[in-house]
Amino acid sequence: MDEWKPNPTVKPHKKRSWYLAWKYKLMNQRALRKLCQTGAVLFLLVTVIVNIKLILDTRRAAYEEEEESAQDYDDEMLNVEAPRHPVNNKKVLDVEVYSSRSKVYVAVDGTTVLEDEAREQGRGIHVIVLNQATGHVMAKRVFDTYSPHEDEAMVLFLNMVARGRILIFTIKDEGSFHLKETAKNVLKSLGSQVAPFLSWRDMWTFVGKKGGEVYGEKHAKSPALSTWGDPVLLKTEVHLTSVEDAECHWPDTELNRRRRRFCSKVEGYGSVCSCKDPTPIEFNPDPLKDNKVFDVPVAVIAGNRPNYLYRMLRSLLSAQGVNPQMITVFIDGYYEEPMDVVELFGLSGIQHTPISIKNARVSQHYKASLTATFNLFPDAKFAVVLEEDLDISVDFFSFLSQSIHLLEEDESLYCISAWNDQGYEHTAEDPSLLYRVETMPGLGWVLRKSLYKDELEPKWPTPEKLWDWDMWMRMPEQRKGRECIIPDISRSYHFGIVGLNMNGYFHEAYFKKHKFNTVPNVQLKNVESLRKDNYETEIHRLLGEAEVLDHSKNPCEDSFVPDTEGKVYVMFIRMEQEADFTTWTQLAKCFHIWDLDVRGNHKGLWRLFRKKNHFLVVGVPASPYSYKKPSSVTPIYMEPPAKEEGAVAVPAVAAAEQT
């Protein structure tokens, strides 16, 4: 170290130091690399951990959400009653069917689903429809095929039943007299061997699947005209199918869920339950502009005629301006099927424990329904009252919307009704024309709340008084000289042919030919002229322009009214005092309009159409309009016919229209 020789060692030193430096550098780099490597590894680890945490978090959140909705489902299940199992989960049903002169019964798995041994009742072919998957009874009908036309109803019904349903037939007493070829062929097509040869007083039972196999058939021939065939008892087994096979595969919507619930319970409603292209249960008719009756509650009064109710609600929900939320169906009695129909359409229904009997029961049902309506809609000033056997015109609400202000403002009005008692095909002409009448027609009408609450409700006939509510409402104590507004062409159509005061003959004679408006958006003519004083002006104007008919002719003859169009004619009949309707009743009879009691009059004046001419009938001298009678004209007088003819086979005159 004392003598430093730089030169020779420089290089190596240098070399070495470079090497060292390099090595150091290299080592440094290695450390750096190590550092980098460790860093990278650490970073990777952190990433992995963070990633795992994130994944876990997301998972948990998602899972929680899932769990919540799963719990929800549980919750909902708790609210639902225990699901109904198909009968014993069994795949086979034992069916017993009995047919005899005085008794029929059907038992499914030991449970009697039909038993009828009442005398003088239930004659004809009883039909029961079972659900092929559950064995539940979906429909029960009896067709009195001893009487005419009932076989047509049966064919109609059988055609409506969905394929695959189980049909059970049994005859009580007699079922072949008016069983026509068409009906027999339908039965044959269902697989019956005997049906084509069914004859007088034969006993017959049959069980088969619509469009499928036959499970059994028994028949006992009547040996002679005066005797019945021996009772027959058919015992057979029916194989159930799975629920999936029994149901249609409609898209899963709210509407279809209602439809499915309905269709798995009841039968006989035709295309609403057809798998392919079922008829809609929501109608969405055009809304009405400036609808004044949108917030008016609609009370539908119903009994146990679910098929009628179905038809009625369809037409009601198709009417323009309808507001389904305001509709309540009041069912008289705890019947399931009408309630099913109500639920099918998503409406609200209320059941009413029957009080009293017959007409008084209907009357109590009306009272409860009206009171409930005004309780449920405390804001309402009016209520629309409908019955289950009415078709509702497409412009029903438009008609009311245009006229309801009159009921609000004119104290002399009692109601607005959609029904013209005298509005038949041959006596009504003008959809835009309204009348004032002293009678209360009902059949789709508007009731003022104040009238009900202040006058009618407190003194409504009590159950022990077996009164008709409508007859009671027509009494002078209630009506107090007030009038109703009606259209010339009715906005409702009464289609019911079974009911308390109703039968086929009666319907055919008085209701079938009733005119019914089908034109939408009819603009009513001169609504203001319906006010009390304006109406008198209007009548005087009409009488002024009216042509007096030739009173020497017979008014019942066609030639009484000239073959013109659009003219106004007037005739005068004898009417000694206000309540003398002798001539009018005879005239109504020969005009083929309502003659069972007096309807449609206004101060001794009737307005209708004859051969497309406006036709006025004035009762002289009782009517204030008698002054129009030229002195040369003698009012027409018509005698009531002799007693025997008068006693037509019509039920109580009170029959009127309600059911």
Add this chain to the structure above:
Amino acid sequence: MQKINRNVVLALLSLTSLIFLLFQLCYYKFYLSQKNGTAFSKVRGSQSDQDSTRWHVVRKFLGLTSGHNIPVYLIDPLILGLVDKDIEQIKNSPDGPNPECKYFCTPRDFTTFALLDKTWKHEVGLFRTAEKMGFQWLKIINKDPRLDGMDDLSGMEIPLHYIFKLASHAIHLVVFYERSGNFLWHGPLRLKQHMDRKFVPFRKLHFGRYPGAYEKPELLLVSIDDLKVQIPKNPSSFLEEMSHSRFLECRYREARAFFQLYPDDASLDAMEFRKKAKSLLHLAALTLNNLGVKFWLSSGTCLGWYRQCNVIPHSKDVDLGIFIRDYKADIIPAFQNAGLPLKHKFGKVEDSLELSFQGEGDVKLDIFFFYDEDDHIWNGGTQVKSGKKFKYLFPKFTLCWTEFVELKVHVPCETLQYVEANYGPEWKVPVKTWDWKSSPFNVQDNGVWPIDEWDNVIQIY
């Protein structure tokens, strides 16, 4: 070579993981925003998680209802109380951005909303959407009281309350129904057997302990905490109303039993009297409500309500009670303006005040003023010919709403004690001859008016 490879691999891996991390972060943020909304992400830091959860749940619920066109309005007493303090500011800045979550983040278990039944169609779709959004829900249904008063009608049960629960917060939706008498009613919340009692802490609910009666509120659309929501136009008066909104249903079943025992008088006279009594009561209620004087059905009218849910046809007058502290000098002129002349005035404001007005057709309106003592309440009576004073004692009571002859009126909540005090334990038996001086169960002699005061305390018109 190997070393380089390792480096490259490491670098690549790091890069990938970085990208992956970024991606994850983005995803997480996206997920959060989807779940809870972003509007408060800025504020999140300053609020605890709990607070923002409440806000988020309310926001989701409002989204749910507006999506189904269901017009709910806020009736939560806690929030309305806070809102009421700043009401002017809130009204004036309908859309202004709010710096912080001031109302909906307040600590609480529930947020209460109201819904008018007639403004929506009961639809299943709402609940399906709610489920999809993560809500658990509970529906409380019960009999429809509007049909309860009617014999033998059975309608569908109606929904009274809904509870929507999400995470730690729940929305209580109270369904209001319109009743005859032009008011809104909500039902009591009663759990049925199978229901989950621990679904939410039911005891802490603000509504549902009793049924309630409310006026139809005017609503106001406001924006609070960045949420658009309807509230009652005047929150403080709503809160005031809420504090004594308890509603009593008439005892329809007992009334039916009563009529089984004592059939109703269906005569024309009875009907006429009921009609007049009803219109007199309507007129009296209108007059007193306009003056802002609180009153209740008293004596025979109260008994009629309690026993038979109707006016007693042989009672011949209408009786109301008013606390003397609510007395206003305007009462007499107001009734006179309404067409009800003063018939007599007994006593004075300090003692035993009683007013009688002549209604249409011989029906009298009697107004008794009630005096509050420490342990009882009393009203007074005066005999005209002798100047004798009487005192009728009642146990203390509070006031509840009820519906009577299509009117929302007060009755004592403790009706039974009130009626029993007045009519004794035999109040269920109709009595046709009634002497106001001796028949009441709770009558006491109270001395005689000094003769020099007679002109003042016995006024007959």
